[in-house]
Amino acid sequence: MALLSGKLTRPGRCSLRFEWRLCLALSLAPVAAVAQPYGFGEVATPEMIAGWNIDIRPDGTGLPPGQGSVGEGEQVFRQSCAACHGLHGEGTTAAPALVGGIGSLATAKPRRTVGSYWPYATTLFDYIRRAMPFNAPQSLSADQVYAVSAYILNLNGLLPDDAVLNATALPKVVMPNRGGFRSVYQSVGP
Ligand code: HEC
Numbered sequence: 001m002a003l004l005s006g007k008l009t010r011p012g013r014c015s016l017r018f019e020w021r022l023c024l025a026l027s028l029a030p031v032a033a034v035a036q037p038y039g040f041g042e043v044a045t046p047e048m049i050a051g052w053n054i055d056i057r058p059d060g061t062g063l064p065p066g067q068g069s070v071g072e073g074e075q076v077f078r079q080s081c082a083a084c085h086g087l088h089g090e091g092t093t094a095a096p097a098l099v100g101g102i103g104s105l106a107t108a109k110p111r112r113t114v115g116s117y118w119p120y121a122t123t124l125f126d127y128i129r130r131a132m133p134f135n136a137p138q139s140l141s142a143d144q145v146y147a148v149s150a151y152i153l154n155l156n157g158l159l160p161d162d163a164v165l166n167a168t169a170l171p172k173v174v175m176p177n178r179g180g181f182r183s184v185y186q187s188v189g190p
Contacts, residue, residue, distance in 0.1 A: 056126040060171030063125060067166035068147025070159060076148040080133045080140070089155050095134065099155045102176050115156030119181055121173035124149045146170070 056062040068076075078087070084095035091097030101111025110116075114124060129145045131137050140148070150165040153173060163169075 054126075054130060056122050056129075058120040058122055058171075060122050060167060063122065063167035063170060064142040065167065066142035066146055067164055068143045068145070068150055069164045070147075070150045070154040070161055072143075073147035073149065073151025073154070076140070076144045077151050080136075081148065084134060089152060098152050102156065105177065105180065113156070114152055115158065115176065117177055117180075119175055119178050120171075121149070121153060121158075121175055122171055124152060125170060 084092060085098055086092050089098035098114045101113045101116035104111045104116060125145055146165045150159055150163055153159040158173060
């Protein structure tokens with residue numbers, strides 16, 4: 001637009017047949033329209049934002065109150081997960097294995113599971129809470145998600161049978177592949 005040149009000049013597309021001021025007003029009309037509200041949508045309330053803001057960071061930031069044991073998690077798993085993931089998380093044609101493969105990543109037959117591949121235990125809580133069960137996401141309580149996370153980690157040999165997980169204990173679980181990732185940018189020189 002002519003205004004961008006720094007001083008007010010006649011807009012280039014104005015025909016000489018138009019009166020100059022009218023032409024300038026028409027040129028600026030779209031700019032003025034941007035400042036007007038469009039008249040749809042609504043301001044998001046803190047409750048609405050909280051419903052979307054459910055991510056959990058690797059260090060556990062964002063984990064909700066609550067707790068669950070391996071034993072309780074076994075019940076949740078049988079009821080809500082086993083039909084697709086198998087009774088012991090071994091996987092079926094409907095859903096991937098959640099257990100096993102630890103130590104296999106650098107072999108000729110790598111098996112990527114929660115136990116062998118995922119670097120942070122906290123991601124398990126985040127993923128299950130937001131996406132599982134596949135057919136009813138976000139239907140589990142925080143206690144149920146802690147419990148079923150504990151059960152999956154126990155099936156992978158990463159937690160004892162009597163373990164109880166909460167916001168303090170979950171980030172302390174060290175996953176076998178914690179050091180297995182590196183930034184792709186490290187290998188690219190400046
Ligand atoms: C209706 C079938 C179904 C049910 C029930 C179900 N899942 Fe899943 N699950 C899937 C499918 C399909 C995937 C793969 C999704 C993808 O890769 O996008 C998956 C992926 C996962 C993963 C990620 C695995 C990986 O390594 O990428 C986890 C963890 C998981 N499910 C946990 C659970 C838990 C816990 C429950 C029960 C609370 C559950 N699922 C119930 C179908 C199901």
